[in-house]
Amino acid sequence: MSASVDVAVVGGGVAGLCCAALFARAGARVSVVEPELDPSAPSGPIDLRTLAIIPAAARVLGAAGAWALLDPARIQPFEAMEVWDAGSRGRLEFTPGPQHDGPLGWIVESRQLVAALSRVLEASTASVLADRVEDIEGQAPVNLRLAGGGRLAARLVVAADGRGSPLRALLGIPWHETPYGARALIANVTTGIPHGRVARQRFLASGPLAFLPLPDPHACSVVWSCEESLAARLATLDDAAFRQALGEAFEHRLGAIETSSARACFPLARARAERFAQGAVALVGDAAHLVHPLAGQGLNLGLLDVAALLECLGPPVREGWPRASALGRYARWRRSAALDMTLVTDGLERLFARTDSPLRWLRGCGLDLANRSGPLKRALVAHAMGEAGDVPRLARPQAASPPAA
Numbered sequence: 001m002s003a004s005v006d007v008a009v010v011g012g013g014v015a016g017l018c019c020a021a022l023f024a025r026a027g028a029r030v031s032v033v034e035p036e037l038d039p040s041a042p043s044g045p046i047d048l049r050t051l052a053i054i055p056a057a058a059r060v061l062g063a064a065g066a067w068a069l070l071d072p073a074r075i076q077p078f079e080a081m082e083v084w085d086a087g088s089r090g091r092l093e094f095t096p097g098p099q100h101d102g103p104l105g106w107i108v109e110s111r112q113l114v115a116a117l118s119r120v121l122e123a124s125t126a127s128v129l130a131d132r133v134e135d136i137e138g139q140a141p142v143n144l145r146l147a148g149g150g151r152l153a154a155r156l157v158v159a160a161d162g163r164g165s166p167l168r169a170l171l172g173i174p175w176h177e178t179p180y181g182a183r184a185l186i187a188n189v190t191t192g193i194p195h196g197r198v199a200r201q202r203f204l205a206s207g208p209l210a211f212l213p214l215p216d217p218h219a220c221s222v223v224w225s226c227e228e229s230l231a232a233r234l235a236t237l238d239d240a241a242f243r244q245a246l247g248e249a250f251e252h253r254l255g256a257i258e259t260s261s262a263r264a265c266f267p268l269a270r271a272r273a274e275r276f277a278q279g280a281v282a283l284v285g286d287a288a289h290l291v292h293p294l295a296g297q298g299l300n301l302g303l304l305d306v307a308a309l310l311e312c313l314g315p316p317v318r319e320g321w322p323r324a325s326a327l328g329r330y331a332r333w334r335r336s337a338a339l340d341m342t343l344v345t346d347g348l349e350r351l352f353a354r355t356d357s358p359l360r361w362l363r364g365c366g367l368d369l370a371n372r373s374g375p376l377k378r379a380l381v382a383h384a385m386g387e388a389g390d391v392p393r394l395a396r397p398q399a400a401s402p403p404a405a
């Protein structure tokens with residue numbers, strides 16, 4: 001089988017599906033190639049893989065038509081963030097400023113986002129091919145060879161095939177990855193004290209430990225980033241010992257940990273592709289960059305890539321679309337945004353890992369100062385909500401009324 005489209009999106013994770021939905025809405029003929037798509041909406045207990053979605057990224061999902069399809073009963077907005085340092089007792093708390101009329105963000109299951117975007121695509125002219133890209137050749141159009149024997153010709157190919165991006169490797173784009181020597185252990189827990197719609201993070205010398213609020217007022221999604229040996233030990237503890245270790249590491253801030261789910265671990269690294277575009281191929285999401293999850297920004301960054309790509313390229317109405325200059329602008333813009341985010345997350349990771357006394361003291365003073373300083377706090381809130389720097393139009397506050405979910 002051979003088909004021809006304007007846009008072929010390789011990878012049907014959240015970034016790829018959102019990109020496909022936005023291009024389809026812009027009038028493009030779109031195909032998504034994804035071997036493992038599960039479009040069913042989650043039911044039962046909240047899934048382990050949850051994501052903090054910031055307002056800027058929620059607007060992009062809103063523009064794609066997916067945000068309104070999320071089940072509000074399975075989403076938890078958070079209205080405050082509390083961060084504190086085990087080494088210095090420094091503490092920082094922030095809430096949205098008076099100019100914001102929504103929360104700081106939402107905790108959403110990754111599967112729910114995939115299900116909502118799949119529904120948007122089902123109702124559009126886009127097609128989803130349950131296949132895998134095996135080879136890529138040509139320039140205008142680009143030809144994709146699929147594992148199932150089919151071929152797909154496209155004017156633009158979007159590589160949204162994740163951290164190990166086979167497409168990036170096929171194109172020979174260098175990938176600079178530095179492992180943190182750490183893993184993120186995730187679990188869902190219930191606590192004696194309700195979370196009060198606050199996202200909390202305690203910085204330990206071994207890494208940050210986050211409790212993110214879930215729809216049950218006593219339930220949290222836990223992300224514990226720590227050295228590999230500790231993560232391996234935590235992953236194999238029996239439930240009672242795990243709950244005890246977790247409660248102690250979190251200073252029992254939400255009381256006793258009453259129940260805990262299965263656990264999963266993810267190896268952590270920072271990485272960036274050397275080029276975010278090559279020929280008529282653009283990289284988005286984890287195929288382009290990887291950041292530490294301590295700021296919960298990986299997918300948010302990916303969704304802003306998608307908005308920036310749409311903005312730079314526009315709809316495929318003219319001959320010669322996509323223009324090389326527009327792809328170049330996209331690549332420079334988003335590579336610089338990914339670098340900025342890596343500097344922030346990397347800097348925080350290193351700063352809080354240091355155990356020497358003068359630095360711990362300075363760190364505590366810095367957190368307390370930021371907590372008291374209005375302008376500093378406003379800048380932090382703008383960053384946390386994705387409203388600082390060169391924000392793509394679709395993600396700006398004036399682009400849409402704040403999502404209601």
Ligand SMILES: Cc1cc2nc3c(=O)[nH]c(=O)nc-3n(C[C@H](O)[C@H](O)[C@H](O)COP(=O)(O)OP(=O)(O)OC[C@H]3O[C@@H](n4cnc5c(N)ncnc54)[C@H](O)[C@@H]3O)c2cc1C
Pocket residue numbers: 010011012013014015016033034035036050051052053131132133134160161162163165166167184186223266284285286287293295296297298299300301302
């Ligand atoms: C512990 C942890 C917590 C996190 N928390 C947050 C958070 O709170 N907020 C946040 O914004 N981010 C968070 N992140 C980051 C976030 O999970 C990722 O950035 C995001 O899931 C990446 O989405 P993606 O669509 O780019 O890639 P993926 O979700 O990796 O999707 C890639 C897709 O490509 C497909 N694929 C692969 N090869 C091929 C091929 N040859 N042909 C076709 N398809 C192919 C795969 O099947 C897959 O479905 C967290 C990460 C971790 C590890």
